[in-house]
Amino acid sequence: MLVALIIAWIVFTVLVKVIKTSVKNALIIAAVIVLLKVGYGIGPQDIWNHIVKLTHNLRR
Secondary structure (H helix, E strand, C coil): CHHHHHHHHHHHHHHHHHHHHHHHHHHHHHHHHHHHHHHHCCCHHHHHHHHHHHHHHHHC
16 A cells, blocks of 8 residues: 555656646747747747748758
């Protein structure tokens, strides 16, 4: 019983760390997109089109 509780606590701790990191990265990406939109008029679709174009150029 004690071993199961310890393993559950370890898994819970790892999952919390992963979720915190994921949320932090998502907020940073969202902030960058908002700043690009407000500052330069570059929207998410423009960024996506540039990424697609870049990957096509790298494949050549």
